[in-house]
Amino acid sequence: MPSDPKHPESDAPGYELFVGLLTRHEPALRRFVRTLLPGWSDVDEVMQRTALAAWRKFGQFDPATDFLKWSLVIARFEALAFRRAMGRDRLVFSDDFIEKLAEEAQEETELARREERALEGCLQKLSPERRELVLKAYADGTDQRDVAAAIGKTPAAFYMLLARIRRDLADCIERTLKQEALT
Amino acid sequence: MNPTIEELTERYLRGELTEAELTALEQRLSANDAERAQFRRAARLEANLRAHATEQQSEVAAWSAPRPVVEATLAESLRALLWRWRAPFATAAAVLVGLLLTAVFVSKRNTEAWATVVRVADAEFADVGLRANGTLREQEVTLTKGTVEFVTARGVKVVIDAPTEFRFESAQRLRLVRGFLNADAGAKGKGFTVATSAGEVVDLGTRFGVGVERDGEAQVAVFSGQVRVEPAGGRALTGGSVTLDEGGAVRLRRDKQTERLQSIRLRPVEDGLAGLGQPSVVADIADNVTNPKINSFYGLVPQGMGDGAAAYTIRSDIGWHAPDGVPFPAELTGADLIRTMHRVRHDTRFLLRFRVTQPAVVYVMMDERAEPPAWLERGFTRTGWRVASGPWRPGGRVVGELKPATRAPVFIPCAVWKMELPQGGAVELGPPREAGDRGQTAMYGVAVKPANQR
Incomplete structure (x- = not known):
């Protein structure tokens, strides 16, 4: 509840700092969790738990250090805890494999950030129709089968089309990062 | 032909892999650093696309285009049509092999339990009495008082509140004659079906409730995941099957299109459809x-x-x-x-x-x-x-x-x-x-x- 006597050291300025840091690093945290879990609803759930856990522990965070690294550790723990809790209901990777993926993903946060920036430009290089289609398909809460039906395609044909667009985007991102490395 | 790593990754990200495919994907990725890097790249791209797409999506747009009921897809309709019209001679050899295999397994299958009772609370029965750890196959059960909880052979948890009349038709199919039940299908129980005279409810990996109050009419509510609802009767009258998402409820009637159910009674403790046992003002x-x-x-x-x-x-x-x-x-x-x-x-x-x-x-x-x-x-x-x-x-x-x-x-x-x-x-x-x-x-x-x- 709002005033928890277990956390007497807490204050409102700390909250603002927390929200600012969380907002800034949320895309990176979300990318990280997405790598570990198969469904978006599970990712949203783990993001929610991560934010709550990070807020509870924020008193232990040293603002001079890297918030993203600190919160990735929490997200990794929350993803594993979620996987154990949901083991019966969800098809998910094993604990060991999630640990392995998490370890590697934690080393790639800078690469992931550059990919995110490159995607911006690569989306602009798509034709307007394809750009609109891919953004519709990935909008929060959208059922891709609806988008398929709206353009008169079967889900299977639509998934193939999306796969082609994603492959083009992935190639474009790779080229962009290589060019950046050269300059 | 074995699926490529790209295909498996795409299907993983859509949450469509089977348990065997997921195991295969994990094994391949564990053994190959490059493929694992490719997998992480694909997951990051998907997350970045979603972030871009969601940024552009206003709250108002989200409300005007909510998570929808989807008509049966063309692919689903075609599959059903092909199954109905498949020529017997084309599958004669498969049927023969199937018969031989069936002969080997039939005696075992005829004695296996379809469901096991895990909890009986304050229950009274009109016919078959059930106790905790008891097993169930095709016998009809009329629960006149209390609550019974089963787990099927495929791990589906089914909670039934009195007054209810039902029978299992297989480990993956339960016929609800009247009353209310809630099912939690879990990963292995995908496809679990509740049949009523108004139509069928097929689990697509979810928790859902079904209630039959009057013959020919049922209510269906989804608490997580999705179900496919198939009204009984001609497709021309019913409009075919619909997919129902989390938070959705419909009235299901024979020979009628499904219609939104604006309110349902919920159990007070965990999400689930409640019967009419408790009065409300x-x-x-x-x-x-x-x-x-x-x-x-x-x-x-x-x-x-x-x-x-x-x-x-x-x-x-x-x-x-x-x-x-x-x-x-x-x-x-x-x-x-x-x-x-x-x-x-x-x-x-x-x-x-x-x-x-x-x-x-x-x-x-x-x-x-x-x-x-x-x-x-x-x-x-x-x-x-x-x-x-x-x-x-x-x-x-x-x-x-x-x-x-x-x-x-x-x-x-x-x-x-x-x-x-x-x-x-x-x-x-x-x-x-x-x-x-x-x-x-x-x-x-x-x-x-x-x-x-x-």
Whole structure:
């Protein structure tokens, strides 16, 4: 509840700092969790738990250090805890494999950030129709089968089309990062 | 031909892999650093695309294009058609092999339990008596009192409340003649089917409830995941199957198209469809949302209001709580609770109507941060009591400028308003905020208590 006597050291300025840091690093945290879990609803759930856990522990965070690294550790723990809790209901990777993926993903946060920036430009290089289609398909809460039906395609044909667009985007991102490395 | 790593990754990201495929993907990725890097890259791209797409999506657009009911896809229709019309001679060899295999396994299969009873609470039966650890195959069961819980051979958890009549037709198929059940299919029980005379409900990986009150009519509600609902009768009359998402409920009738069910009764403890066992003073809950694609329900929980009660239908993690250092208002405890839909909070034309069947008091828990809407000030009086909704995610959109004083999760303070209805009658509530109001507002909650129980 709002005033928890277990956390007497807490204050409102700390909250603002927390929200600012969380907002800034949320895309990176979300990318990280997405790598570990198969469904978006599970990712949203783990993001929610991560934010709550990070807020509870924020008193232990040293603002001079890297918030993203600190919160990735929490997200990794929350993803594993979620996987154990949901083991019966969800098809998910094993604990060991999630640990392995998490370890590697934690080393790639800078690469992931550059990919995110490159995607911006690569989306602009798509034709307007394809750009609109891919953004519709990935909008929060959208059922891709609806988008398929709206353009008169079967889900299977639509998934193939999306796969082609994603492959083009992935190639474009790779080229962009290589060019950046050269300059 | 074995699927490529790209194909497996795509299907993984769509949540479509089978258990065997997931194991195969994990093995391949564990053994190959490059493929694992490719997998992480694909997951990151997908997350980045979703972030871009969501940025462009306004709240209003989300409301006007909600998670929809989907007509049977062309692929599904074609598959069904091919199955129905497959030529017997084309599969003769397969049938022969199948018969031989069946002969080998039939004796074992004829004795295997389809379900095991895991809990019997205060139960009485008209015919077959069931006990904990007892097994079940095709026998008909009439539960006249209490609750029985089964787990099927495929791990599907089924909870049945009296009065209910049912029988298993296989480990993956249960026929519900009348009454209410709730099923949690889990990963291995995907495809679990509840058959009624009004049609069938096929699990697509979910928790759902089915109720049969009258012959030829059933209600279906989804608490997580998705189900496919197939009305009985000709496709020309029913329009074919529909997919129902989390938070959705429909009425299913033979030879009729499915229609949105605006309210369902919920069990007070864990999400689930409740029977008519507990009376309620609230009836006929409906809103003015006319979008034919919206199938979301209001959840009526008889005597369900109290500290910790779930506030909304989809976001069951958000509850009503005692505010900071103050006990939960005693008068609210035990009231019939209407779990509302949080996502209508921006609709300034929204109306919620219901009927109160006896003298009662209607309570509205309204976000204190916003100006009370005119309809509330006109018809209700402020009690001076407060409750809090939460826990909300720190920094989330609904939380807005709200800053908790501690490191605890965020709770939104709500004022409790009330309206006395000495004769009962019709109630109409407006939107949580009016056109032109700015700032964040959480959706309000509603509770109703009979006057003689206050």
